[in-house]
Amino acid sequence: MILRRLSQSLKEQNWTAIVIEFVLLVVGVFLGIQVSNWNAERVEQKRAIELFARLIDDLESEKINVGYLQSYYETTSAYAKVAIRGFEAPGSIDSETFVTSAYQASQWQEAISSRSTFEEIVATGAVDLVRNEKTRELLIGYYEYDWTKGLGFASRPHYRELVRGAIPYGIQEAIKASCGDQPATIGRTVFYSLPKQCDIDVPAADIEKAAAALRSEPSLEQALRYQLSENDTKAFNYAATGKQLVPLIAAVKRGVQ
Numbered sequence: 001m002i003l004r005r006l007s008q009s010l011k012e013q014n015w016t017a018i019v020i021e022f023v024l025l026v027v028g029v030f031l032g033i034q035v036s037n038w039n040a041e042r043v044e045q046k047r048a049i050e051l052f053a054r055l056i057d058d059l060e061s062e063k064i065n066v067g068y069l070q071s072y073y074e075t076t077s078a079y080a081k082v083a084i085r086g087f088e089a090p091g092s093i094d095s096e097t098f099v100t101s102a103y104q105a106s107q108w109q110e111a112i113s114s115r116s117t118f119e120e121i122v123a124t125g126a127v128d129l130v131r132n133e134k135t136r137e138l139l140i141g142y143y144e145y146d147w148t149k150g151l152g153f154a155s156r157p158h159y160r161e162l163v164r165g166a167i168p169y170g171i172q173e174a175i176k177a178s179c180g181d182q183p184a185t186i187g188r189t190v191f192y193s194l195p196k197q198c199d200i201d202v203p204a205a206d207i208e209k210a211a212a213a214l215r216s217e218p219s220l221e222q223a224l225r226y227q228l229s230e231n232d233t234k235a236f237n238y239a240a241t242g243k244q245l246v247p248l249i250a251a252v253k254r255g256v257q
Helices: 002-012 015-087 095-104 116-124 134-142 159-166 169-179 204-216 219-254
Strands: 180-186 189-193
Touching: 002 180, 015 095, 015 116, 015 180, 015 189, 095 159, 095 169, 116 189, 134 219, 159 204, 159 219, 169 189, 169 204
Parallel strands: none
Antiparallel strands: 180 189
């Protein structure tokens, strides 16, 4: 309609009308572009807010997970110490406790960290919404190295293979049935813990046979000491990761509000 009036004004050489129509045309185009840009920015902003809400959920879930894993390896360390006592001073603990502790010391959980949401935030440029430079540094610093691949988290010492090769399979099954990983579901995530005490219903003769098999393996006690060191290291590393997550979560929450 503006173009038709502008064309008519040109024919009539109505310069005042021409200027007015031209200005209206330019303003209309400009406003149309601006509205389109505002809509696009609003959609991007909404998407970024959704991504950061997901990221906060990921980080809070990760904090719970590393807490469970810290407790998990503290428990395996406690079992390892009991089993070492059984090696060093036979008769100081009963054979069932010795066998179950030796087995439980070998328990292992995989380190898992969800990185997909953060990678999507970086790919879409949404990380620029975090205005605070310190918060951005904390966030990038946490994700730039995949800590789950570090030896302090991912290693699986030889002791696990040795002890499971020495204990009869039927006893292993009894231990797994009574004292294996205990699942706990929080939100959409399943976390695992170990019972701090293990009692199994197995004939005493079978237990004594298993205890004798463990003591007859010459390299098992030494491997168990190394396993204890590894379990302690994992528990320490998970505790450190949990402490790192506390200020990060708080900072990200403040940074996107």
